Amino acid sequence: MLYLVGLGLGDVTDITVKGLEVVRKADHVYLEAYTSILCSTNGDHSSLERFYGRQVKVADRETVETSADRILDEAVNGDVALLVVGDPFGATTHTDFVLRAVQRNIPYNVIHNTSILNAVGCCGLQLYTFGETVSIPFWTETWKPDSFFDKIINNLKNNFHTLCLLDIKVKEKSIEALMKGKEVYEEPRFMTVDIAAKQLLQVIENRVAEQSILTAHNLVVGLARIGSDSQKIKCCSLQDMSCTDIGKPLHCLVIPGKLHPLEEEMLAIFK
Amino acid sequence: MLYLVGLGLGDVTDITVKGLEVVRKADHVYLEAYTSILCSTNGDHSSLERFYGRQVKVADRETVETSADRILDEAVNGDVALLVVGDPFGATTHTDFVLRAVQRNIPYNVIHNTSILNAVGCCGLQLYTFGETVSIPFWTETWKPDSFFDKIINNLKNNFHTLCLLDIKVKEKSIEALMKGKEVYEEPRFMTVDIAAKQLLQVIENRVAEQSILTAHNLVVGLARIGSDSQKIKCCSLQDMSCTDIGKPLHCLVIPGKLHPLEEEMLAIFK
Numbered sequence: 001m002l003y004l005v006g007l008g009l010g011d012v013t014d015i016t017v018k019g020l021e022v023v024r025k026a027d028h029v030y031l032e033a034y035t036s037i038l039c040s041t042n043g044d045h046s047s048l049e050r051f052y053g054r055q056v057k058v059a060d061r062e063t064v065e066t067s068a069d070r071i072l073d074e075a076v077n078g079d080v081a082l083l084v085v086g087d088p089f090g091a092t093t094h095t096d097f098v099l100r101a102v103q104r105n106i107p108y109n110v111i112h113n114t115s116i117l118n119a120v121g122c123c124g125l126q127l128y129t130f131g132e133t134v135s136i137p138f139w140t141e142t143w144k145p146d147s148f149f150d151k152i153i154n155n156l157k158n159n160f161h162t163l164c165l166l167d168i169k170v171k172e173k174s175i176e177a178l179m180k181g182k183e184v185y186e187e188p189r190f191m192t193v194d195i196a197a198k199q200l201l202q203v204i205e206n207r208v209a210e211q212s213i214l215t216a217h218n219l220v221v222g223l224a225r226i227g228s229d230s231q232k233i234k235c236c237s238l239q240d241m242s243c244t245d246i247g248k249p250l251h252c253l254v255i256p257g258k259l260h261p262l263e264e265e266m267l268a269i270f271k
Numbered sequence: 272m273l274y275l276v277g278l279g280l281g282d283v284t285d286i287t288v289k290g291l292e293v294v295r296k297a298d299h300v301y302l303e304a305y306t307s308i309l310c311s312t313n314g315d316h317s318s319l320e321r322f323y324g325r326q327v328k329v330a331d332r333e334t335v336e337t338s339a340d341r342i343l344d345e346a347v348n349g350d351v352a353l354l355v356v357g358d359p360f361g362a363t364t365h366t367d368f369v370l371r372a373v374q375r376n377i378p379y380n381v382i383h384n385t386s387i388l389n390a391v392g393c394c395g396l397q398l399y400t401f402g403e404t405v406s407i408p409f410w411t412e413t414w415k416p417d418s419f420f421d422k423i424i425n426n427l428k429n430n431f432h433t434l435c436l437l438d439i440k441v442k443e444k445s446i447e448a449l450m451k452g453k454e455v456y457e458e459p460r461f462m463t464v465d466i467a468a469k470q471l472l473q474v475i476e477n478r479v480a481e482q483s484i485l486t487a488h489n490l491v492v493g494l495a496r497i498g499s500d501s502q503k504i505k506c507c508s509l510q511d512m513s514c515t516d517i518g519k520p521l522h523c524l525v526i527p528g529k530l531h532p533l534e535e536e537m538l539a540i541f542k
Contacts, residue, residue: 010289016284017285018282018284087385087392089393089398098537112285112497114358114383114384115385117389119383121360127386128403131403132399132400132401226383266366
């Protein structure tokens with residue numbers, strides 16, 4: 001059996017009782033470690049091992065992509081638990097994993113947990129009126145994609161809120177390493193709300209047509225380390241967000257659409 | 272301290288380890304019992320009491336609305352845990368509760384958990400491309416609101432999927448009881464996917480203009496008891512869904528928007 005076990009967002013104790021039982025009994029335990037991190041662990045998985053009393057093998061992007069079949073082999077005769085930060089269906093990677101299991105007639109079971117897609121409700125914005133979720137990637141000198149902006153504008157036109165997930169670079173090779181075929185990785189990087197706001201402000205400058213819909217004065221919400229003890233929520237203008245520090249990762253940014261009075265009251269708590 | 276503790280969706284073991292610690296230590300434990308139910312308990316909370324080893328007071332709509340201040344009084348000097356099926360921010364009721372606590376300077380803490388808004392990802396549709404969530408209410412002979420339909424159409428126009436939450440009637444007074452001021456309640460009722468599909472088909476019949484966007488032949492997904500052992504997912508046409516039985520509550524219905532090949536592959540598992 002293949003178990004996909006959601007870990008939630010904050011610390012080791014955010015796993016469900018059902019999930020913990022699975023992890024403690026499974027024959028093999030893998031941690032998917034490239035689409036997200038558990039805030040309190042800072043990417044170090046030894047606290048998970050201590051809490052579970054189990055060895056946890058870290059499955060980075062390469063392991064999952066090149067060794068998926070080997071992991072599934074283990075699920076034919078034994079129980080494999082693949083641990084995923086948040087909820088298992090937050091990233092397409094895991095849908096792909098389930099599909100491979102189904103193709104091989106390997107039974108699977110999903111132990112759900114909190115995802116940032118529902119936990120974001122803690123800022124007071126109604127989950128029902130969120131539109132499409134967008135991902136904001138780190139820009140480079142030469143690569144500045146801005147399709148996220150069109151999606152935000154479309155959500156705003158529909159009066160929907162937008163959850164912006166911010167880029168995570170874990171175990172990425174540098175361009176130099178790629179060119180020389182070296183096994184050298186860059187330091188992990190996590191986009192913070194100020195960087196996201198700066199990139200958004202730059203797109204706004206270039207897009208005259210949309211300046212009536214989203215401006216530097218729009219109220220936005222920055223969220224950090226949701227679900228952990230050090231959780232922080234800050235509501236201010238997009239302009240101010242571009243120079244706001246809400247601490248360590250993970251961050252996400254929300255662009256509110258039309259506000260209900262109850263939502264305005266809740267946001268006021270975080271101003 | 273006021274703790275809002277999410278219980279997840281399936282059974283008692285879907286609470287997080289963090290949440291269970293809070294429940295076991297709290298001075299007072301309330302279960303919010305009118306916006307949802309934990310599938311496996313069938314609305315009976317004694318299994319929760321046995322699992323927690325604690326007395327759980329059921330807070331129905333009346334208790335929460337009329338006794339909110341009394342519950343908050345208890346949170347001034349002690350710890351109150353308000354248990355909520357799914358995630359605490361799935362319903363506006365709880366946002367209101369948090370606002371009241373803040374107004375009284377009572378500290379609060381949220382222990383997140385799975386909500387159907389993220390667990391719905393188990394059907395294979397990408398969570399990022401869901402639009403606004405709609406609620407489909409039970410129709411009566413004389414009251415047939417259909418604003419949910421306009422929202423579904425709007426989502427489809429945007430290529431977004433729509434999660435339809437289906438009506439729950441718990442501890443509702445009959446019209447007769449209301450008129451006579453009696454404390455008599457109707458049997459709990461939970462809308463099933465076939466009823467939701469029938470109501471949708473009726474709206475489609477009346478709305479000639481939107482018949483090119485949503486028809487009886489559209490593929491839809493019915494989900495039952497997500498997160499529990501008896502979970503069931505069925506993908507078929509809206510017409511077929513109107514005579515499909517996927518068993519006991521809770522149900523929800525998804526109207527897919529534009530499908531990605533990976534989503535098509537996943538949905539095929541449930542045909």
